[in-house]
Amino acid sequence: MSGIEVQGLGKRFGDRVAVEGLDFHVRPGEVFGLLGPNGAGKTTTVRMLTGLLRPTEGEATVWGHHVDRDGESLRKVVGLLTEQPGLYDRLTARENLRFFMKLHEMDEAAAWPRALHYLERFGLGGREAEPVGGFSKGMRQKLAIVRTLVHDPRVIFLDEPTSGLDPESARTVRDAVAELASEGRTIVLCSHNLAEVERLCERVAVVKRRLLLMGPVRELRRAGQALDVRVEGEAERFRDALASLPFATNVLAEGMRLRVMLEDDAHAPDVVACLVGAGARVHSAVPSQRPLEEVYLDLLREGRS
Amino acid sequence: MSFRPRRALAVFWKDVLDLRKNLGLLASMAVLPTVMVLVPIGVVWSYVRTPNHADLRSVALFYDPSLPLGASAARFLIDKTLTDWFGMFLVMPVFVPILIASQSVAGEKERRTLEPLLATPITAAELVAGKSLAALVPAVLITWVAFVFFCVGVDLVAWPLVQMPLMPDALWTFGVLVLAPLFAFFGNGVAVLISARAGDARMAQQLSALVVLPLVGMVGGQVAGFLKAGLLYYALQGAVVLVLDAVLLWASIRLLDRERLVSRWG
Ligand SMILES: Nc1ncnc2c1ncn2[C@@H]1O[C@H](COP(=O)(O)OP(=O)(O)O)[C@@H](O)[C@H]1O
Ligand SMILES: [Mg+2]
Secondary structure, eight states: OOSEEEEEEEEEETTEEEEEEEEEEEOTTOEEEEEOOTTSSHHHHHHHHTTSSOOSEEEEEETTEETTTOHHHHHHHEEEEOSSOOOOTTSBHHHHHHHHHHHTTOOHHHHHHHHHHHHHHTTOTTOTTSBGGGSOHHHHHHHHHHHHHTTOOSEEEEESTTTTOOHHHHHHHHHHHHHHHHTTOEEEEEESOHHHHHHHOSEEEEEESEEEEEEEHHHHHHTTEEEEEEESSOGGGGHHHHHTSTTEEEEEEETTEEEEEESOGGGHHHHHHHHHHTTOOEEEEEEEEOOHHHHHHHHHHHHHO | OOOOHHHHHHHHHHHHHHHHTOHHHHHHHHHHHHHHHHHHHHHHHHHHHSTTOHHHHHHHHHHOTTOOTTSOHHHHHHHHHHHHHHHHHTHHHHHHHHHHHHHHHHHHHHTTOHHHHHTSSOOHHHHHHHHHHHHHHHHHHHHHHHHHHHHHHHHHHHHHHHOSOOOSOHHHHHIIIIIHHHHHHHHHHHHHHHHHHSSSHHHHHHHHHTTHHHHHHHHHHHHTTSSOOOHHHHHHHHHHHHHHHHHHHHHHHHHSOHHHHHHTOO
16 A cells, blocks of 8 residues: 555644644655644654654554554665654765665665755755755755655655744755655655745645645635625625524624635636625625635634644 | 664764765874873883893882792883783774764764655664674774784884793784674764764763773772783673673663653754
8 A cells, every 4th residue: 555644643742732632644655744843743644644753543544554653664665754854964975875875775886866866956966975054055955855865765754844944955955855856756745834834735734733624725725715895885794694594603893894715716606696685875895815824824723722 | 663784884884974074073083092002012022121120120010929939020110011002902803892882873963864864764773783883893993903903013112121022912913803793882872872972073972981980990090009900801891891882772762752752952
């Protein structure tokens, strides 16, 4: 069985619940985002899925390997980019990579060309004989990504690959991830950065200790559809009428303006009809897209309550 | 769970490579053998220089009241120094692995290299084996090289008085070949165990270093005349250390469990 199956996965540290009741599925070849603020449990989740931490509830399989029972075989098929690159500074880039090839019992002569190929694609070509201690943060991060690839893993977990990088290095790292995605690799990307997930992932799970929302990134966008209406007089009067509409998820009124959040912008004419029916004189109705960020922040706010 | 020697050797390879590039650690490792070799040579030299000094005889009689009248006090004291110094010499195989292992285990935690390492198929036993080998091999080699310098130095300095090679004798040869590795294993085990728990390499090093105190204490006892060292005495020390080694090995494999190591970084 391929892909990742997660069922009711949870982890407690003493009486602190880091993650609970997580359910999701990642298809082979998919780039899946785990989006959530700091402390949401992303790292804990990834550690459970790579066999570093034992779940305290639920179960998960990665490429058919049970995370709790098949630790050794699981770790042969996964690659993990940890939050800190964790390289050996005194060793050269090449020696760092060779160490991991040895740990995976690879034939180094056969594995090296692939590593070199990625080094070159990520702009580290020709630097492999230099000690890593002299590398910039972005270079280190890219080298760490190459390191997660030396054994050609089925699934790659990237934990906050761009956090702590300056915008320039963050971009080159993001490009590197996009390259891997274009190779059809299965990638789980943890991030607190909405724009990054939006750019790189096909589907996303928004988490904050538990799962808040899961779906294609465009669905998250659709949750941001709204209609801005200008009416004559106090807009507040029409709030109740609109709130009764089943497809209006939320209504805000301010002066002569109404903002109606919609499940789908196909419902815009119904909103206008409803207002007219309630006796409103409608001056304008403009569909608008709430920024994704606002949708995300709303979601987190709901998650807290 | 299988034990794959290749993965243990990978850790050994990496740690030795790292050690060779760690000049600071190499320098601190060089101090101890230098002292261990030069001090006894100096002491022997001082006896050889004034073999007939009257005070030497009183010192010798303090240690052995039954010393025959015709026997050379200087020669007696040289023999005693060499026998006692072996206890001190054992500090080296204990201490060098402590220097190396606490850096290599706690250092991995400090520099956050442990998590990527634990995300590979390596098992706790392989990790302990690789790390231990990387501390033991240099420690035993350093001890042996120091021993060669010690023998040559002592023999050169003592020659004018004794006209024959004193070193290597049975006690030292047995000690350096058999006891030194056992003691190195002990120092390493303590360091691995402590660094698996301690927050940083420095603290791990300082805590582990405390284990040499009993050794130094016993040498103190010999010098003060309470303990009489000899082959049997050192063999007994070796047996005790052998048992401790087994316990340490078992404990460190248990303690270097993924979950424990990973979840201890809060
Ligand atoms: N080893 C640990 N011991 C105790 N609490 C932990 C441990 N690791 C993580 N936590 C807690 O679990 C929660 C989730 O942390 P984490 O998975 O690191 O979140 P994220 O990666 O999303 O920032 C946090 O509240 C964190 O303090
Ligand atoms: Mg995290």
